[in-house]
Amino acid sequence: MKISGNLISKIFIVSFFFFFLSACQEKQQPPTEIVLSGKTMGTTYNIKVFPGQNSLSQAQLHDEVEQALKAVNQSMSTYIPDSEINQFNALPANTVMPISEDFRTVIEESIRLGQSTETLDVTMGPLIDLWGFGPDKRPTKRPSQLALDDMRSRIGIDKLALTDAGLAKTIPGLELSFSATAKGYGIDKVATVIESHDIHDYMVEIGGELRVSGKKPDGNWRIAIEKPDAPVGQRQIHRVIEPGKNGIATSGDYRIFYEMDGETFTHLIDPMNGRPVKHELVSVTVLHPSAMVADGLATALTVMGTERAKAYAQQHQLPVYLMYKSAEGIKTYASDEFKPYLN
Structure with missing residues (x-):
């Protein structure tokens, strides 16, 4: 059969069209998994996202995550000279400073948690420094009672004044540190970025604190709780939980401590x-x-001690898991609200 040049041309055009369409479809195929990692807040972040049919690219999500974390850092990092928190810390007493939405969210929750628990105080950074667990060199001897009394008179969330106009301190020299809540807020901020794309299967981790949602392709998210009595230099799994759609925070005194005069001091004040x-x-x-709330509560409950922490968890119906020392070794307590998450 003789084929005309016109027909050959049409066949070529049709073939090219299908090749082009196939190539476009291949390029537009959404990724099955997006994995991101980087540095933030003096630590690292790791993110896993399963976008489903969403066409969000890894590059776009990475850029949005970085921008969100950069904004949180610029607001709350005491290591950035011109950060929002450092501007407040340098402020004279009784001067109102307008604050960003991010800053307001964290200070409002920090004050609420401080009032509720009485063991979380975002103004006590200088007190922590006095004991040697801040950025300054740790002391070679414990602070005197006089030094402690003087420091305690110069800290306290009751010395903060939060209004619609902004934030002020009622005494000179008062400083803020969001070490117990900013990291969790950063996680929540990243989760908000992810969910803004109508994606609900993800894990966000910053410095060991997490927030998970939905599932992985092979099933529920499963998170390990670490053994507090593992040999030095080793990390071992104690229990595995399936946290559902939640933030997860763990606090403890088994990693940061030093000994002085035969006595052990933890970093928790x-x-x-x-x-x-x-x-x-x-x-x-x-x-x-909220990972921010989980972060703040984990610190506050650890300061309380076992019995107070149990009572607080029961009063507020919190999913809480405690590990504490006894003569027989490490014992555990799971609140009724936590038990459904145990694997």
Whole structure:
């Protein structure tokens, strides 16, 4: 059969069209998994996202995540000279500073948690420094009672004035540190970015704190709780939980401590007496829809000690898992609200 040049041309055009369409479809095929990692807040972040049929690219999500974390850092990092928090810390007393939406969210929740728990105080950074756990060189001897009394008179969330116009301090020299809430807020901020694209299967981790949602292709998210009594230099799994759609934060006194005069001091300070805590509670894991709230509560409950932490969890119906020392070794407590998440 003789084929005309016109027909050959049409066949070529049709073939090219299908090749072009196939190539476009291949390029537009959404990724099955997006994995991101980087540095933020003096630590690292790791993110896993399963976008489903969403065409969001890894490059676009990475850029949006970086911008969100950069904004949180610029607002709340004490290591950035011109950050929002450093501007407030340098402010004279009784001067109102307008604050960003991010800053307001974190200070409002920090004040609420401080008032509720009485063991979380975002103004006690200088007190922590006094004991040697801040950015300054740690002391070679414990602070005197006089130094502690003087420091306690110059800290406290009751010395903050938050209004619609902004934030002020009622005494000179008051400083803020969001070390117990900013990291969790950064996680929540990233989760908001992801969910703005109508994506609900993800995991966001910053410095060991997490927030998960939905599922992985092979099933539910499963998160390990670490053994607090593992050998030095080793990390071992104690229990595995399936946290559902929640933020997960763990706090404990088993990693940051030093010894002085035969006595062990943890990095956790009780704002009520100005001293490092001394009790048997070594690890607290909290679940909450907000990673920021979970982060703050984990710290606050650890400062409380076992019995106070149990009572607070029961009063507020919180999903809480505690590990504490006993003569028989490490014992555990799971609140009724936490038990459904145990694997």
